[in-house]
Amino acid sequence: xxxxxxxxxxxxxxxxxxxxxxxxxxxxxxxxxxxxxxxxxxxxxxxxxxxxxxxxxxxxxxxxxxxxxxxxxxxxxxxxxxxxxxxxxxxxxxxxxxxxxxxxxxxxxxxxxxxxxxxxxxxxxxxxxxxxxxxxxxxxxxxxxxxxxxxxxxxxxxxxxxxxxxxxxxxxxxxxxxxxxxxxxxxxxxxxxxxxxxxxxxxxxxxxxxxxxxxxxxxxxxxxxxxxxxxxxxxxxxxxxxxxxxxxxxxxxxxxxxxxxxxxxxxxxxxxxxxxxxxxxxxxxxxxxxxxxxxxxxxxxxxxxxxxxxxxxxxxxxxxxxxxxxxxxxxxxxxxxxxxxxxxxxxxxxxxxxxxxxxxxxxxxxxxxxxxxxxxxxxxxxxxxxxxxxxxxxxxxxxxxxxxxxxxxxxxxxxxxxxxxxxxxxxxxxxxxxxxxxxxxxxxxxxxxxxxxxxxxxxxxxxxxxxxxxxxxxxxxxxxxxxxxxxxxxxxxxxxxxxxxxxxxxxxxxxxxxxxxxxxxxxxxxxxxxxxxxxxxxxxxxxxxxxxxxxxxxxxxxxxxxxx
Amino acid sequence: xxxxxxxxxxxxxxxxxxxxxxxxxxxxxxxxxxxxxxxxxxxxxxxxxxxxxxxxxxxxxxxxxxxxxxxxxxxxxxxxxxxxxxxxxxxxxxxxxxxxxxxxxxxxxxxxxxxxxxxxxxxxxxxxxxxxxxxxxxxxxxxxxxxxxxxxxxxxxxxxxxxxxxxxxxxxxxxxxxxxxxxxxxxxxxxxxxxx
Numbered sequence: 001x002x003x004x005x006x007x008x009x010x011x012x013x014x015x016x017x018x019x020x021x022x023x024x025x026x027x028x029x030x031x032x033x034x035x036x037x038x039x040x041x042x043x044x045x046x047x048x049x050x051x052x053x054x055x056x057x058x059x060x061x062x063x064x065x066x067x068x069x070x071x072x073x074x075x076x077x078x079x080x081x082x083x084x085x086x087x088x089x090x091x092x093x094x095x096x097x098x099x100x101x102x103x104x105x106x107x108x109x110x111x112x113x114x115x116x117x118x119x120x121x122x123x124x125x126x127x128x129x130x131x132x133x134x135x136x137x138x139x140x141x142x143x144x145x146x147x148x149x150x151x152x153x154x155x156x157x158x159x160x161x162x163x164x165x166x167x168x169x170x171x172x173x174x175x176x177x178x179x180x181x182x183x184x185x186x187x188x189x190x191x192x193x194x195x196x197x198x199x200x201x202x203x204x205x206x207x208x209x210x211x212x213x214x215x216x217x218x219x220x221x222x223x224x225x226x227x228x229x230x231x232x233x234x235x236x237x238x239x240x241x242x243x244x245x246x247x248x249x250x251x252x253x254x255x256x257x258x259x260x261x262x263x264x265x266x267x268x269x270x271x272x273x274x275x276x277x278x279x280x281x282x283x284x285x286x287x288x289x290x291x292x293x294x295x296x297x298x299x300x301x302x303x304x305x306x307x308x309x310x311x312x313x314x315x316x317x318x319x320x321x322x323x324x325x326x327x328x329x330x331x332x333x334x335x336x337x338x339x340x341x342x343x344x345x346x347x348x349x350x351x352x353x354x355x356x357x358x359x360x361x362x363x364x365x366x367x368x369x370x371x372x373x374x375x376x377x378x379x380x381x382x383x384x385x386x387x388x389x390x391x392x393x394x395x396x397x398x399x400x401x402x403x404x405x406x407x408x409x410x411x412x413x414x415x416x417x418x419x420x421x422x423x424x425x426x427x428x429x430x431x432x433x434x435x436x437x438x439x440x441x442x443x444x445x446x447x448x449x450x451x452x453x454x455x456x457x458x459x460x461x462x463x464x465x466x467x468x469x470x471x472x473x474x475x476x477x478x479x480x481x482x483x484x485x486x487x488x489x490x491x492x493x494x495x496x497x498x499x500x501x502x503x504x505x506x507x508x509x510x511x512x513x514x515x516x517x518x519x520x521x522x523x524x525x526x527x528x529x530x531x532x533x534x535x536x537x538x539x540x541x542x543x544x545x546x547x548x549x550x551x552x553x554x555x556x557x558x559x560x561x562x563x564x
Numbered sequence: 565x566x567x568x569x570x571x572x573x574x575x576x577x578x579x580x581x582x583x584x585x586x587x588x589x590x591x592x593x594x595x596x597x598x599x600x601x602x603x604x605x606x607x608x609x610x611x612x613x614x615x616x617x618x619x620x621x622x623x624x625x626x627x628x629x630x631x632x633x634x635x636x637x638x639x640x641x642x643x644x645x646x647x648x649x650x651x652x653x654x655x656x657x658x659x660x661x662x663x664x665x666x667x668x669x670x671x672x673x674x675x676x677x678x679x680x681x682x683x684x685x686x687x688x689x690x691x692x693x694x695x696x697x698x699x700x701x702x703x704x705x706x707x708x709x710x711x712x713x714x715x716x717x718x719x720x721x722x723x724x725x726x727x728x729x730x731x732x733x734x735x736x737x738x739x740x741x742x743x744x745x746x747x748x749x750x751x752x753x754x755x756x757x758x759x760x
Contacts (some may be wrong), residue, residue, distance in 0.1 A: 129568075130570075130720065130721060178570075178572055179570030179571060179572030179573055180570070180572070180573075182568070182569060182570055182573065183570060184570070184720070185570045185571045185572050185720055186572075187571070187604075187720060188720045382597060385593070385597070386637060386663055386667070387634075387637070387638050388638075389635075389637075389638025389639040389640060390639050423740075423741045424739060424740050424741065425740060425741055425743050426737065426740035426741060426742050426743055427743035429740065432741075434741075440741070441741055444739060444740065444741035446739075447589040468640075469638065470635065470638035470639055470640040471640065473590075473634065473638060474635060474640060477587075477588050477590070477591055477631070477634070478588040478590075479588075479590065480588055480589075480590020480591055480593075480594070480634070481588065481589040481590035481593065482590070483590070484590055484593070
C-alpha cells in the first residue's frame with residue numbers, strides 16, 4: 001500500500017478543467033454529496049423511525065420520519081396535499097404543491113408540527129426558525145403516480161419499463177437551506193461532523209422525502225382498495241428516485257461561491273491525481289474497474305433525453321465507453337502506471353464527456369485514496385474573501401494576465417461577447433438571463449460575467465499610477481468585486497470558470513449539470529438550454545435496507561441479467 | 565416591532581440594498597459581510613447600513629463608513645494614523661477594523677462619545693457604553709489591549725426592526741428588473757410543459 005500514498009502525477013491545469021463544456025460533462029462520483037451522506041449513515045449505523053403517518057384517503061395529512069445518529073437526530077416533517085392538476089407547476093412561481101417538507105433539528109413536539117403546518121405548506125409565504133434546517137416541496141409525476149397507484153391497488157406490480165421511463169413519483173422543485181425563509185444558518189450546524197461535507201442537510205432531506213413518497217404511494221393504493229392492494233416489490237421499489245427540476249435559480253451559485261467551487265473541484269482533481277499515481281493495479285482494482293465500466297455502459301444505454309444537445313452527448317458517451325472497454329480489455333491495465341497511461345490515452349481518444357466519465361470510474365477501485373477527500377470540500381468563504389490591499393498593482397496585473405488571459409483576449413465590444421445579461425426579476429426575486437439587445441436590463445445586471453468585469457478592471461489598472469491594490473481601489477471602487485475575484489482565483493486555482501458566462505452561445509445547463517453532478521445526480525435531462533431535470537437517490541437502498549446493503553454500491557444500477 | 569431573521573437573510577438584504585443605493589457590487593459585498601458581523605454580535609448593523617443607503621453613494625467619501633471601512637481593511641494607510649475624524653454611521657466601521665486587527669495581529673480601540681469598542685486579534689470584541697449607533701460621530705481609532713473577560717457572545721439570529729427591514733427592502737428592490745411578459749416566458753427557461 002505504501003506505493004499508493006506517493007503522488008507522482010500533478011493535478012490537472014485549471015485552464016483545462018474550468019471550461020464550461022467540461023464542467024457540463026461531469027458525472028457523479030465517490031465524491032458526490034449523496035454518496036458521502038449514505039456512506040456516513042451506513043458507517044455510523046444510523047437508525048430510522050416513522051413516528052407519524054396520518055394521511056387520509058384523499059392523500060392529505062402529515063408524516064414524520066426521524067433519522068437517529070450517534071449524537072443527534074433529525075426529522076423530516078412531510079405535509080401531503082390534494083393538489084388539482086391544473087395548479088401543478090415546477091416553476092418557482094408556483095404557489096401550491098403536492099407535498100411540502102422541512103428537516104427539523106431533533107424530534108418535533110406536537111406544537112412544532114402545529115406551527116410548521118401553517119408555514120411549510122405555503123413555502124415562500126411562510127416563516128421558519130432556527131429549529132428548521134431546510135424547506136422543500138415536490139410535485140407528483142402525474143404520468144407515473146396514477147399508474148402506480150392503480151397497479152398496486154389492483155394487486156399488480158407496475159411494469160419495470162414504465163417505472164424506468166420516468167424514474168420517480170415526485171420531483172422536488174426547490175430544496176432550500178442555509179437560512180432561507182428564516183431557517184438555521186450554516187454556521188449553526190457546520191460544526192457537526194454529519195454536516196461537514198457540503199449540502200448534507202439538503203441531501204438528507206431528499207433521502208427522507210424519497211422514503212415518504214414511496215410510503216405515500218403504497219398508502220394511496222391501500223386506501224383505494226384495502227382488500228386487493230399490494231406493496232411494491234423491494235427490487236422494483238429501489239428503482240424509484242426523487243426527481244429534481246432545476247432552473248436558472250441555481251446557475252449563478254458556482255460563480256457566486258468561488259472558494260466552494262474550488263474546493264469541490266480540487267478534491268476531485270486531487271483524487272484523480274492520486275489514482276493516476278498508482279504504480280500497479282492489482283487484480284481487485286482491475287476487477288472493480290471493469291465491473292464499474294460495464295455498469296456505466298448499461299447506465300448510459302438507458303439515459304433518455306429529448307434535448308438535442310443531450311442526445312448527442314449520450315450518443316458520444318456510449319461510443320466512448322465502447323472504445324474504452326475495448327482498450328482496457330487488451331491488457332492495458334497490466335502495465336506499470338496503468339491509470340496514468342490510460343488517462344493519457346483517454347485525452348487523445350475520448351470526447352470530453354467520455355473523459356469526465358472516466359474520472360468517476362477511476363475513483364471506484366480506490367475508496368482508500370478518494371473517500372477521505374470529502375472532508376476537504378466545505379469552505380470558509382468569509383475569511384478568504386478579504387482583499388489583500390498591500391499587494392502591488394504590478395502583482396495584481398501579473399496574476400490577472402495569468403488567470404484571465406482568455407478574458408483579456410476577448411473583444412468585449414463585440415455584441416456576441418456580452419450578449420446576455422444576468423438579472424434578478426422583481427416578480428419572483430430569482431436569477432434570470434436576458435438578452436442585452438432587448439435594452440433596459442443593463443442597470444440591473446448582476447456581477448456574473450467575471451471575464452468582462454476583470455478585463456475592465458485590468459484596463460484601468462494598466463493606465464493607473466497607483467502602487468498598491470488598496471490605492472487602486474480607492475480610485476476605482478467599482479472594480480472591488482473584480483479585484484476580489486482575481487485575488488481569490490490566485491489563491492484557489494479552481495475558483496474561477498475560465499469561460500465567458502455572458503456570451504451569446506453560453507449554455508446555463510453546463511453550470512447546472514456541474515453542480516448537480518456534485519450532488520450525485522445522474523441522467524441529466526435538459527428541458528431547454530436553461531432548465532434540467534435529474535433523478536436523485538435512484539437505486540439507493542432505503543433507510544431500512546442500509547445496514548444490509550453493500551457499501552456505497554448503489555449510484556449506478558447493478559448489471560441486468562442480460563449484461564452479466 | 566422587531567422580527568427575527570437568519571443572518572443570511574439580512575446579509576443578502578444589506579448587500580442588495582447597498583448596491584441599490586448606488587455603491588458598486590464589491591463594496592456592497594463587504595457591506596453585507598459587515599452587517600452580518602455586527603448582527604452576529606447583537607449590534608444594530610441593519611439600522612446602521614440603512615442610514616448609509618439613505619445618504620446614498622454620492623455622499624462625501626471622507627465621512628462614508630463603507631469607503632473608510634474598505635480602506636481600513638485593505639490597509640490603505642497605517643491604522644493609527646487615522647486619529648480622530650467625523651464619520652457617518654460609525655458603527656459600520658467596527659467589522660472592518662476587526663478584520664484589520666486580525667490581519668495586523670494588533671488589538672485596536674474604536675470609540676466615540678458614549679461608546680468604546682475593543683477588537684482583538686482573534687475576533688474578540690468588548691463593548692462599553694450605550695451609544696451604539698449614532699447617526700454621525702467623531703471617531704477615534706487607537707491601540708488597545710483586548711479585554712478577554714468582557715467579550716461579546718456570538719449570535720446566530722438577527723433581530724431587525726420591521727420598518728428597517730422594509731426600508732432596506734426598498735433599496736434592495738432597485739436591483740430587481742421590472743417583469744415583462746417576455747422575461748416571464750424566456751428568462752427562467754421554462755417553455756415545455758412541466759406537469760407530466
